[in-house]
Amino acid sequence: MAATLFLFCADPLHPLRTDPHVADEAGAARAAGAGTALIDHDALLAGDAGAAVARVERGAGAAWYRGWMIPAGRYAELAEALAGRGTTLLTGPEAYRRAHELPGWYGTFAAVTPRSAWLPAAPGDPPAEAELAAAAAPLGGGPGIVKDYVKSRKHEWHEACYTPDLSDTGRLAAVTRRMVELQDGFLTGGVVIRSFEEYPGPGEARMWWVDGVPVLTTAHPDHPGVRPAPALCAAGPRLAPLVAELGCRFVTTDLALRSDGVPRVVEVGDGQVSDLPRGAAGTAGGERLFRALVRAAGTRSAPS
Template sequence: MATTTATTATVLYCRDPLHERRADAHFAAEARQLRAAGGTPLLIDHDALLAGDAERAVARVPDGTGAVWYRGWMIPAGGYAALDAALRRRGSELRVSPEAYRRAHELPGWYETFAGLTPVSGWLPAGPGAVPDPEGLSALAAGLPPGAAVVKDYVKSRKHEWHEACYVPDLADPAALHRVVARFVELQGEFLAGGVVLRAFEPFVTPEAAAAEVRVWWRDGAPRLVTAHPDSPVVEVPDPTLDPALAAVLPPVRAAVEALGCPFVTTDLALRADGVWRVVEVGDGQVSDLHREADQGAFVSLLTADQAPLRTPAASGTTPA
């Protein structure tokens, strides 16, 4: 087992909108764990950042802080670049560059690197409120295998409105395709990220004894932690050393993560009905959520240690305060 070496780590958390000196409640337990591990939590104003005022967002970050991680709510790629620029003017910088953040955060940035490991996809750039015309959607659908598909933007889907704004039963039905995409664009509103994505539908199994969708956390190209997906009702995760199917997919996924070249990445793996684990999403680890019952201390070690072995910790039984 690799020896872990503790280092100091400074992490920017979103502040509580009602208590500017506290971390947002969703991340408060993690911030406490970071401090207990010898790290330094600092606060930024996420609302100010989204409003376009990056200078106000970082007002509580001391000058000369140096390299920092961000852990908080999602930030559009342009806002993340503005955050990095504002920090640099204060003698600080994000450990994940704006270019690396966009590459991991948005599907067009990572898709080609993971081709073969993830459902076939295509996309059309579009701004908030802009629904691609039926002809453009049909041309996009022609690049996917025949059958069903799911709709999302460059970052998020609306899977909780599955039949209304996510699932297209048959790509050969242009009216249904346009209807689902239009509703998706409507519901996303101003938060539509990048454009419209179509992904070939693949059947996945439902969780039983262990989560059928897991989140693998990669730092510097190595898998450091496996947790249940945040939406999973099942906390236990398969052990990669005992699950042959999961063990088989980790080497090619690792090769893709290394090729992507981003320092802190998550890959969401779902178990397809034929027993093959598939990459269903890639993300920047800084804005990837942690399952409410995951071990906060094990996660914080990713940020505070130079090296750490792959771990599949048992649930801690605690929920972020």
């Protein structure tokens, strides 16, 4: 088995094959000198972590995961099941949650991202209007968006994401209820309320960081054909101290130009579950990313 292992999701219809969504990445990982193995993402989400990792060879050593998003609790179960087979995830469960969920990374990036507040909530149980009003009050009035700790319903923009005035708590509550309803059992953590900022530029950039170094900048996967503005591609030195402070080995920062020309961090994510734009894995940039991850695997042990 290679010194570095990448764990990819299996195709649900063909369990011995890599999920088509990440098949190109599996090829890039092997080209970088790594080994690959498959996990059953559906079994993991269903709570059977043992079955999810049954095809991972025992004693495989250090591993990165690359695939569909995993709730933080299930990720911890994945890490435990792999450890029982002699495999260590290079991003530990606490670091995964810190990068994956907004409450974990917001304090570090507060100066460069829209003002935000959040409330815990369970699927199907949105916070009461009074709770939302109290949470939103420090943000002031003006437009805002509602999301959960990880995802928004941006494709239902006016129905379940955007509110024209955060001080209109009736409207805020209605948008929140609809977002929670549409997220259903996939609601992660609770409700996030964010001040809305205008980003009229040419499109977001996704910057990929490995051990605090920006090794690749791509278009956002939602708009793979839109070339990011040069100012976004040059934002690495400004963000590097914040990424280092976050203390997570493999992360992404999604960047956009605000209407005043200032680069802003729209989202932070765990790099293991952040999408590359379609076709990027087979490019020189994709090769550079996987080589950096292979090199990083041997440099130090996994954080918490």
